Amino acid sequence: MSQENPTLRWGIIGTGLISSWFSRDLSLARDNAQAIHHIQAIGSSSIEKGTKFVESHLPDQKQHPTVYGSYEEVYRDPNVDIIYLGVPHAFHKQACLEAISHGKHVLCEKAFTLNAREAREVFDAAKQKGVFVMEAMWTRFFPLVKTLKKLVHKDKVIGDVVRVFCDFAMNQNFDSLGPDSRLKNPALGAGSLLDIGIYSLTWGLLTLDSEIGDQAQKPKVLATQTLKDGVDVGTSILLAYPNGKQGILTSNVAVKSPAQFCRIEGTSGHVVVQGFVASVPASFTIFTEQQPEGKQYEFERPGRGFYWEADSVALDIAAGKTESDIMPWAETVRVLEILDEIRAQGGAKFPQDQEN
Ligand SMILES: NC(=O)C1=CN([C@@H]2O[C@H](COP(=O)(O)OP(=O)(O)OC[C@H]3O[C@@H](n4cnc5c(N)ncnc54)[C@H](OP(=O)(O)O)[C@@H]3O)[C@@H](O)[C@H]2O)C=CC1
Numbered sequence: 001m002s003q004e005n006p007t008l009r010w011g012i013i014g015t016g017l018i019s020s021w022f023s024r025d026l027s028l029a030r031d032n033a034q035a036i037h038h039i040q041a042i043g044s045s046s047i048e049k050g051t052k053f054v055e056s057h058l059p060d061q062k063q064h065p066t067v068y069g070s071y072e073e074v075y076r077d078p079n080v081d082i083i084y085l086g087v088p089h090a091f092h093k094q095a096c097l098e099a100i101s102h103g104k105h106v107l108c109e110k111a112f113t114l115n116a117r118e119a120r121e122v123f124d125a126a127k128q129k130g131v132f133v134m135e136a137m138w139t140r141f142f143p144l145v146k147t148l149k150k151l152v153h154k155d156k157v158i159g160d161v162v163r164v165f166c167d168f169a170m171n172q173n174f175d176s177l178g179p180d181s182r183l184k185n186p187a188l189g190a191g192s193l194l195d196i197g198i199y200s201l202t203w204g205l206l207t208l209d210s211e212i213g214d215q216a217q218k219p220k221v222l223a224t225q226t227l228k229d230g231v232d233v234g235t236s237i238l239l240a241y242p243n244g245k246q247g248i249l250t251s252n253v254a255v256k257s258p259a260q261f262c263r264i265e266g267t268s269g270h271v272v273v274q275g276f277v278a279s280v281p282a283s284f285t286i287f288t289e290q291q292p293e294g295k296q297y298e299f300e301r302p303g304r305g306f307y308w309e310a311d312s313v314a315l316d317i318a319a320g321k322t323e324s325d326i327m328p329w330a331e332t333v334r335v336l337e338i339l340d341e342i343r344a345q346g347g348a349k350f351p352q353d354q355e356n
Pocket residue numbers: 013014015016017018019043044045046049050086087088089091109110111136138180182194195279
């Protein structure tokens with residue numbers, strides 16, 4: 001690691017599954033790290049839970065993080081540079097606004113907010129405070145994705161992209177979940193779409209178009225959802241682009257997708273992306289007339305791969321930026337506008353949609 005690598009001091013909010021994955025990855029020793037990450041503080045609903053989190057997931061930290069029994073104390077901690085939000089979607093807007101009001105930078109889990117209106121409110125606040133804010137759509141930061149985008153959009157290895165299929169399905173044992181689960185309670189943003197369908201949509205958007213945010217083309221959106229007690233357990237999306245390209249993108253909480261979760265079809269070949277699920281691509285294979293047997297590209301991924309987005313955030317903040325070029329504010333808003341349209345057509349509603 002070079003001396004010039006920037007250092008970020010993180011305050012982790014919420015001690016559930018994703019915070020454990022993210023914190024462990026930040027603590028991983030890596031050869032090609034581009035930043036130094038310190039977990040400075042943990043914010044939890046109780047000191048006991050926060051302490052247990054540190055013991056379970058960060059036992060080897062040289063300097064143990066400060067554990068707070070509230071989120072607000074983390075926002076107030078002068079030794080914290082950036083807040084990582086690992087709480088259910090429904091709390092993202094309020095937590096972002098509170099962190100920003102204390103002048104903290106924010107990396108907020110996907111889905112960034114419940115709808116596009118909430119996201120605009122957060123970005124307006126970030127703009128006023130001049131702080132960095134980003135949706136933690138970590139998959140976009142995988143080296144695999146960067147390489148794939150170059151091969152598809154710049155080198156045109158499969159000609160012009162015509163169709164993209166992507167599926168993220170996993171059995172979440174929906175029927176056995178309690179009513180307070182974030183995967184079951186509409187007030188917590190439950191449903192396959194914001195939890196996992198957002199990845200299928202992401203693969204469609206980044207492979208059907210080389211541009212993102214305001215520069216991207218605006219596809220027509222057609223969608224249907226299967227609802228159980230008002231929660232979508234399955235969503236199917238068709239993105240229809242003005243020039244005829246189509247994305248067929250799906251999510252489901254009752255079955256598991258096969259490992260080949262994405263196929264990108266072009267005028268002179270196709271690419272298959274493989275991985276355990278669509279959030280964690282591991283390799284892809286390019287099939288062309290010249291290589292009908294396929295050429296596979298594999299990528300190393302020590303730990304889980306959350307450090308790629310974290311390094312990118314650290315470099316952006318060190319450069320004085322308030323948003324990422326890879327996941328800019330306009331792209332987060334665009335994704336949420338599409339998710340809003342899908343829900344309007346499919347029928348999944350959140351109580352917060354009614355708020356002004
Ligand atoms: N990038 C990725 O791969 C993944 C991203 N996620 C995203 O992370 C977020 C959190 O998901 P996940 O970690 O699975 O959720 P968990 O239920 O495992 O943890 C959420 C944590 O948020 C805090 N919390 C505050 N209020 C509530 C509430 N009313 N109900 C439940 N938890 C509450 C709790 O921490 P405490 O008690 O300590 O305050 C809880 O442990 C979601 O937005 C999800 O989309 C999730 C999994 C993977």
